[in-house]
Amino acid sequence: MKIDYEQKEFMRKYSKARNAAFREKGLCPRCGKKTDGKYLCTECSKKHADSQSTAYQKKKAKGICVRCHKKLTSNDHVLCEECLSKTNEDSRKSYAYFKSRRICTRCHKEKAEDGHILCAACLEKCRRRT
Numbered sequence: 001m002k003i004d005y006e007q008k009e010f011m012r013k014y015s016k017a018r019n020a021a022f023r024e025k026g027l028c029p030r031c032g033k034k035t036d037g038k039y040l041c042t043e044c045s046k047k048h049a050d051s052q053s054t055a056y057q058k059k060k061a062k063g064i065c066v067r068c069h070k071k072l073t074s075n076d077h078v079l080c081e082e083c084l085s086k087t088n089e090d091s092r093k094s095y096a097y098f099k100s101r102r103i104c105t106r107c108h109k110e111k112a113e114d115g116h117i118l119c120a121a122c123l124e125k126c127r128r129r130t
C-alpha cells in the first residue's frame with residue numbers, strides 16, 4: 001500500500017514537473033508543440049474544448065435531455081419536460097428560501113437590502129445593466 005502511494009505521489013510530482021518544464025519553455029504538455037503563451041497549443045486546446053462539448057452537442061442534436069440523458073426534449077429546449085419543471089421548481093424553491101431569510105436571491109451570499117430581494121452590490125449591478 002505504502003509503495004503504491006509513494007509511486008502515485010512520484011508520478012504526480014513527475015507529471016507536474018514535466019508540465020511545468022513544458023510550460024516554461026512555452027511548449028504544449030500534450031503534444032510538445034510550441035504554444036502562443038497559453039497552457040496548451042491552439043490545436044490541443046481546441047481538441048480539449050471539443051471533447052468537452054461534443055457529448056453535450058450530440059445529445060442536443062438528437063433531442064435528448066442533457067440533464068437526465070434519457071428522455072426526449074420538447075421544442076427547442078435542451079431539457080425534457082420533467083427536468084425542465086424540476087429545474088423551475090428548484091429555482092422557485094431556492095428563491096423562496098432565500099427570500100424568506102432575507103438573503104440576496106441573486107448571489108445568495110449577502111443580506112438583502114430593506115424592501116429588496118437583492119443585496120446592495122447586486123442591486124447596483126442590476127441597475128447598471130438596465
Ligand SMILES: [Zn+2]
Nearest residue numbers: 028031041044
Ligand atoms: Zn498541443
Ligand SMILES: [Zn+2]
Nearest residue numbers: 065068080083
Ligand atoms: Zn430530462
Ligand SMILES: [Zn+2]
Nearest residue numbers: 104107119122
Ligand atoms: Zn447579492
